[in-house]
Amino acid sequence: MPHSNIHRYLRHGTLPQLCMFEASARLGSYTRAAQELHLAQPTASAQIRKLTETVGLPLFEQVGKRIHLTEAGRRLRASCTELFRTLSDLEDALAGMRGLACGRLQLAVSTAAKYFAPRMLTEFIRRHPGVEVSMQIHNRQELIERLAANEDDLYIFADPPEGEAFVAQTILPNPLVVFARADHPLAKEKNIAFARLAQEPFLMREPGSGTRLAAEAAFARHRLKPLVSMELGSNEAITQAILAGFGVSILSRYTLGLDTAQAQLTCLEVEGFPLERHWQFVYPIGKQLSQVAQGFMDLVRVEARQLLLQHLAQGPQPAPLKRRGPELVRSGLRSAA
Secondary structure, rough: OOOHHHHHOOOOHHHHHHHHHHHHHHOOHHHHHHHOOOOHHHHHHHHHHHHHHHHHHOOOEEEEOEEEEEEEHHHHHHHHHHHHHHHHHHHHHHHHHHHOEEEEEEEEEHHHHHHHHHHHHHHHHHHOEEEEEEEEEEOOOHHHHHHHOOOOEEEEOOOOOOOOOEEEEEEEEEEEEEEEOOOOOOOOOEEEEEHHHOOEEEEEOOOHHHHHHHHHHHHOOOOOOOOOEEEOOOOOHHHHHHHOOEEEEEEEEEOOOOOOOOOOEEEEEEEEOOEEEEEEEEEOOOOOOOOOHHHHHHHHHHHHHHHHHHHHHOOOOOOOOOOEOOEEOOOOOOEEO
16 A cells, blocks of 8 residues: 555544644643543543554653653654644635635537637636636547546537437537538528539538538438538638638538628528537536536536627627639638639
């Protein structure tokens, strides 16, 4: 066992004995110590006797009516004071965690959730400034691996893994829509058949992405295959590719903010869309959530919708598009229109 040299102190309920010892040393009297600790005199005497046997050296000597510490007793009292201070500091820290005054929250989220999770964390820290938080962003497959290894306190998925090993709690709707550039030929059409969408160059997320799985499932339901023009590793990259005229894509409605018209993007009215999904908290069954993690979940469940709408409404919009001859110029990016 670790620290095997202290085994003797772990066998006989040493902590109550140390309490009696500390009070006796401080008050100079077994009787007064027993009264302070609300112990019967025989019980108090037994505690001192057992502690003396455990240490293996006399702890007190009596001169007249008062007891005095021996050398061994003085050393034990110094260590006892340090031990009680450590336990007091521990209890203060745990009490703070119970009351959300301090503690730590490690959150892992899907790439789509990164557009609202920081807002949730910011509000949580504002209310509980003593809490330390960290957030990691991963695609769905990486998130599943971290979940299986129980590496974080909480996880936010747009497409939680199936199975009975995890708890999933819904946070917010996360509808998926078809995005295109505002001047796309299909932008003004209504009730677009999915087969017509399948004729367009399609921008696909990388393998392991939950958005990619949803897109592939949508095409599979219609027994069609997408005409993939590019595979891209982030929603930002797909957004830039859409604006550059390289195709259309399926993304979270909230990825690009609320006012997509101002962003020079549009949601195509394709049959079967939006695809209804939800962001969800996920954690392994049996996991003991900390008070901090539980407090964060409580905040998000109550206020996530309003905070998300505020965040998206205030978010920056993409720079306007400009035409220069046959080329499209946007924020320094040029590509054939």
